Amino acid sequence: MSATVASFSVEYHQFLDRDGRLFGDDVPELAKDFEKLISIYKLMVQTRTFDFKAIALQRTGKLGTYASCLGHEAAQIAIGSAMRDEDCFAPMYRDYGTQLYRGVTMTEILLYWGGDERGNDYSGPRHDFAWCVPIATQCLHAAGAAMVYKLRDEKRVAVTVVGDGGSSKGDVLEAINAASAYNLPLVIVIMNNQWAISVPRSKQNSAKTLAQKGLGAGLHSVQVDGNDYIASHLVMEEAIERARNGDGASVVEMITYRLTDHTTADDASRYREDAEVEEAWKSEPIARLRKYLESEGQWDDEKQSELEKEAAEMIDVAVKEYLNTPSPGIASMFDYMYAELPHDLQAQKEFALKEAE
Amino acid sequence: MPKVAMVEALSMAMGSELRADKDMVLMGEDIGINGGVFRATSSLQKEFGDLRVIDTPLAETMICGMAVGMAAQGMRPVIEAQFMGFVYAMVDHMISHAGRMRHRTRGRLSCPMVLRMPFGGGIHAPEHHSESTEAMFAHMPGIRVVIPSSPSRAYGLLLAAIRDPDPVVFMEPKRIYRWGKEEVEDDGEELPLDVCFVLREGTDVTLVSWGAMIKETLEAADKLAEQGISAEVIDVATISPLDMDTIIESVEKTGRCVIIAEAARHCGVAAEIAANLADSGIYNLLAPVKRVTGYDTVMPLYRMEMKYLPSVERILNTVKKVFAVS
Structure with a gap:
């Protein structure tokens, strides 16, 4: 005799296609909340402008090795916008979009990569964890934070991010298992940007999704287009509110693409084809949201150039503050x-x- | 007052602090209804419930990684590695996070946690159950390393470790878990985490040791007394940070020092003590500083383990050498 004792599936979520067109009949409210979408779009542009500036600072000897977040802006900011201040974020090392949303300053990001521990003394949520360089270890710190909130009966959620490469580490599976064993208010985001330095996603394992790692411990496990802010925010919001309400932890796999080198010390042309990167640019998140906002009559070139000017000024202030910070x-x-x-x-x-x- | 063994004194300390501090929790494998494989947490879950004395899935990295996260969010986790041989899966979180948390966030976050574990040989245990690798933890910045050697010191030092605002590795010498029973008052009084204990005063030679080797060291001191040699015995207890002042003060008096440790010799804590004596105590020395330690071999399985561990005889033979030169 044999019988199916359990079966599983992983849902994929997307609202905006890569040309910024809304599809499906089920139009979420967020897609019509233009005030919110414009503020998110502005932060995405600021994040990218900051990222380019940080790389330029490194190239001119004014910043140490820097891990770019180019291409991850929608996914990262969606994590931030779905969280509350009192929730806890345990980042990896390139999660600036989430952190800027939460109140970490550009100056602090520059200080950290500029070799100064004071960068980790965030002015943002003081309980958020510091940047985490040892791969995937942050997942267990987030599980520990979630354990505290559960034991204290606080309605708070811990959120952490790990890469597609990092998802191969035991810490992720042990965090998933702990979340299941203790029903923790935890959301583990697997930021699948296709590359772990030079090793492609396909060499991490042969599973169809990375989200399904959560299924092994019975967690809510979903996949989302991480370059679609609307879908990413809604998926994160659902996962976080489930956790807050005691309905269990989630694994959210966000599909995105690392559009540049792993860090400024890396040269991605050694291991991947230009054509692949060019193709990935066609799906990148900022142009996609801009096209959507333009198609809805909410954005235009004039607003864009004003935004770019503002962003550049804001970043100049941060850079000056960073460069003028005396030695610790x-x-x-x-x-x-x-x-x-x-x-x-x-x-x-x-x-x-x-x-x- | 009934006399208690070290393992019971540890249980008393944990119970006392669980009562006093609602932020303290215990986590580990088999620590709940089973009370730990050595019964160090015996009956604690019954008194405090399974949300304070928490059985974990069998995943050491998880236990330590979660403790780091819990400590950073304001709780005081006291975690147990069932044996020191299983602590290595926790080491990444100790060195990469626990010991760095306060420093790298400029004090914004900290890591007040205790990692307890039974360690050391001499109980005929299976493979991986008998090593003494305290030097590994002592080499990690930002982490205190504490090893008690009697029930009363176990009680006071564990209380201090739990209340300390920084991470503490608390290594329990399991060979003497049930040796040397003492009356221990459950008064919540802690002991300092930065001074050695002088267990026996003497004038001719300083014997420095810690953990289970204190037993052989005290026996050796008795034997030396029979020979007319007055040995001072120091229990280091707080391995890191190390209180060299007490040791140097003793050597100023005795002029001779033998360090006894069951760990392997190379780069061990005994070497650090000897180096400090060479640096700051050399003009008081009448003889070379000698070490009696385990060998730089894999800890043997139990048929040979007593040949690996320093014996009273090996201590006496080494002491004889420091008297031969002067």
Whole structure:
């Protein structure tokens, strides 16, 4: 005898096609909330303008190695716009769109990649986690945060992001499993940008989706076009509100594309074809939302050039602030190691200060 | 007052702090109804419920990674690695996050967590159950490493570890979990996390040790007394940060130092103590600093483990050498 004891499917969500046309009969309210969409569009453009500026700063020796977010703007900002301030974000290292939405400043992003820990002392939500470089570890920190909210019966949700490459790590599966075991208010976003430095999505595993990793532990698991802000926001909002209401954690796979090098230290031309990147540009998120807004009579070239001018000015202010930030000083290497500096470290601090004289 | 063993004293400390601090939770494998494989959390789940004493899925990385997240969000998780041999799946989160959290966020977030684990050899356990790798954790910035060697010190040091605002690795010498019972008052009094304990005063040689080797070290001191040699015995207890002042002060008096550790020798905590003595105590030394340690081999399976661990005899033979030169 044999019988099917469980069966699964993964839904894919999209509202805007790559030419910015709304399709399907079910037009969501958000698609007609132009005030909101325009503010989101503005942040997407600011994020990209900032990203280009950061790369330029690195190329001219004014910034360290920098991980670009080019192409991820809609997905990242959708995560931010679906969260509440009191929710907790545990980022990977290129999640600027989400972070800018939540209140992390451009100056802080530049400080961090400019080699200064003060960048992690966000003015944004003070409880959000710092940038996380060791791949996928942030997923378990988010699970821990979600555990705290559950134990304290707070209506808060932890949201974390991991890449398609990072999704191969055990931390992701252990976070998924924990979310299932404890019914945690957690949303794990797998930001599938097709490339883990030089290794393509197809070499991570042969499954049809990465979202289905969540099914193994019984989580709500969906896939969304991450270059479609409207769909991404709605999918994230649903996942986050499910979590908030105690209805369980989710895995959301956002399909996007890393339009540039992994970081400024990488050269993607070594491992992928220009033609592939050119094709990916046709689906990129900012042009798509702009076309939609234009087709609805909500946007035009004049507004665009005004926005670009404003964005450039805003970024110049941040760059100046970053470049004018004085050195943190030698004492800062020691002062935050412990709540109270142990005596042996106090001696090392005094030695270091004396050596520097 | 009935006498208690170390493992019971640890349980008392955890119970005391669970009562005092609603933000404290225990997490680990089999720590709930089973009370932990060594019974260190015996009856705690019964008293505090399964939301305070939390059994976890069998996933060590998850336990430690979640603890980092929980601590950063304001709780005080005390997690257990069932044996030190299984702690390596947790190490990424300790070195990459727990020890760095306060520093890299300029104090915006911190990581007040305790990672408890039984460690060390001598109980005829299976493979991977007997190593002593405290030096690995002691090398990590931002993390305290504490090893008790008696029931009363276990009680006071664990309370201090739980209340400390930074991450603490708390290593429990399981060979002496049930040795040396003492009266331990459940008074919530903590012990300092930055001083060594002088267990026995002496004038001729300083024996420095920690964890289960304190047992052999004290026995060796008794034997030396019979020979007319007065040994001072120091329990380091707080491996990191290390209190060298107490050790140097003792060596100023005795002029001789033997360090006893069951861990492998190379790059061990004993080497760090010896290096500090060479740096700051050399003019008080009448003889070279000697170490009695495990060998730089894989910890053998249990038929040979007592040959690996320093014995009273090996300690005495080494002490003899530091008297031979002066």
